[in-house]
Amino acid sequence: YNKDMFRSAGLDPSQPPKTWPELGIAAKRLRAAGAMCGVTTSWPSWINVENFSAFHNLPLATRANGFA
Numbered sequence: 001y002n003k004d005m006f007r008s009a010g011l012d013p014s015q016p017p018k019t020w021p022e023l024g025i026a027a028k029r030l031r032a033a034g035a036m037c038g039v040t041t042s043w044p045s046w047i048n049v050e051n052f053s054a055f056h057n058l059p060l061a062t063r064a065n066g067f068a
Helices: 003-008 020-032 045-055
Strands: none
Touching: 003 020
């Protein structure tokens, strides 16, 4: 991650986000500080969504997993 951008957004570059909610907060602060993108990943987005849902016991899809 770009530690200089963290500093310019008022974030501590020695304490990167450790959870998805913390990452969301950091991304919003980066955007507010002028970053074109608050967060990106090399992983396909569905992997992150599925893992977040599984870790937090949240339903991922509804209505017969999207078929109803």
